[in-house]
Amino acid sequence: MGDEGDRVAMRFARGCRAFAVTVGGSVVSYGWVSTGREWVGELAIDIGPAAGEAYIWNCFTLVPHRRQGHYRSVLQGIVAVARAEGIGRLWIGSVDVPAEKADADAGFARVLRFEVSRYGPLRRLVVSHVPGVDGRLARDARARLGVRGGSHLGLTRPRVH
Numbered sequence: 001m002g003d004e005g006d007r008v009a010m011r012f013a014r015g016c017r018a019f020a021v022t023v024g025g026s027v028v029s030y031g032w033v034s035t036g037r038e039w040v041g042e043l044a045i046d047i048g049p050a051a052g053e054a055y056i057w058n059c060f061t062l063v064p065h066r067r068q069g070h071y072r073s074v075l076q077g078i079v080a081v082a083r084a085e086g087i088g089r090l091w092i093g094s095v096d097v098p099a100e101k102a103d104a105d106a107g108f109a110r111v112l113r114f115e116v117s118r119y120g121p122l123r124r125l126v127v128s129h130v131p132g133v134d135g136r137l138a139r140d141a142r143a144r145l146g147v148r149g150g151s152h153l154g155l156t157r158p159r160v161h
Contacts, residue, residue, distance in 0.1 A: 004058075019078050021070045029070035031059035033078055040093065040145070043114055044123050044156055047144050049091060054082060056092040059099070072102040079106050091144060109133070111141045123156040 008018070011032065020030040034055050037048040049055050056078055061070050075092075082090055092108055094100045100110075111133050115126040127147050129138035142148060 019074050021073050023065065028065040029061040029074050031074045031078060032057050042093070043116060043125060045125070045145055045147060047091060048146070049144060052087060053089040053091065054087050056090055067098065071099060072105060075102055075106040091141070111137055118156060121156055123154055125152045126150070127152070
């Protein structure tokens, strides 16, 4: 996990789970899953999945192994295990076009859009729902993130998770 390798024990201790793809005995792609509250670093807010839900986060594929379907395999594995365990809803956020395609192929639908601007120690977050999305789903997503629609201004709070 490169720079984040020292965080693995802490993540396991709080109940997070890791899923990985290996090639030749080495991890080439991974993703984390939490059923508890987690920090969404890109947005500088927490997400708190409800009972029967989980959040997929910190997915990464090593550069030499990208564009080979490894992220898609990690996602499909997570979805299969979640279904088998009775998890009814998975939340995920993506900021990369290839990842968003793999997300959609794994059955994820885009619910909210975010725009983040930083001004020194301040962060401006604009939240809007995707047109055509079920209003109840958009409300649930905002509730899990603790945000309303519209613009939010706050302090940037860097955290390690």
